[in-house]
Amino acid sequence: MSDTDVREQIVRAADGLFYSQGIGAVGMDAVRDAAGVSLKTIYKQFPSKEQLVLGVLAHRHQLWTSGIDGAVARADTPRDRLLAVYDHLANWFDEDDFRGCGFINTFGELGATSPAVALAVRDHKLSFQAYVDRLVADAGGPAELGPQLAILAEGAQTTAAILGTSESAGVARQAAATLIDAAF
Structure with missing residues (x-):
């Protein structure tokens, strides 16, 4: 197995543990067990837990970007591309x-x-903001619409996690549609 494969195996194992249990609650022994590699191998790839967390965040950024890109690519109109962000959230939630x-x-x-x-x-949050800004610009919308739509998505994520329901994606989508319609 290549170093890249080992690194990916460790990141995926750590991601699952960190996401389900929290970073502080997960020790490196648990990561070792879940990844099926030695601690020496983990520390060769990630000299500290902080470096492992950064590796997991890079992995999550890629997952997020791929998911949003896929949802937007399936939409036909500029308006639908903007709303596809919330459809992606609904599926994720x-x-x-x-x-x-x-x-x-x-x-x-x-x-x-x-x-x-x-x-x-x-950096991740700014990247998402820039992505939404590009969608708005591509649709010919006003610059202030991008931050408004992005904050709706961010709020929906937090609300869904706290309430344990996916309804916030639909609420955010409705609010986004209202903002989009008013902007155009």
């Missing part, structure tokens, strides 16, 4: 293991004590 946004969860646990983690989370 209905997954059995949904526990909120992994970036928000990680920031809540480590953002105050790890500048590197805080930066990675901010």
Whole structure:
């Protein structure tokens, strides 16, 4: 198995554990057991738990980007592409293991004590904001619409996690449709 494969195996195992239990509650022994590799192998790939968390965040960013890209690509009109973000959220919120946004969860646990983690989370959120801004620009909408739509998506994620229901995706989608219609 290549170093890349081993690294991916460790990240996926850690991601599942961190997302379901929280980062602080998961020790490196649990990651070792879930990944099926030695601690020496883990620390060769990730010299610290913080580095492993950053690896997991990079993995989650890729999953998020792929999911949003896929949803948007399936939409036919500029308006539908903007609303596809909320359709993606609705599907995600209905997954059995949904526990909120992994970036928000990680920031809540480590953002105050790890500048590197805080930066990675901010970069992810800024990337999403820029993505929505591009969708709005491609649709010919006003620049202020992008941040409005992005904050609706962010709020829906938090609300869904806290309430344990996917309804916030539909509410956010309805609000987004109202904002989009008013902007155009």
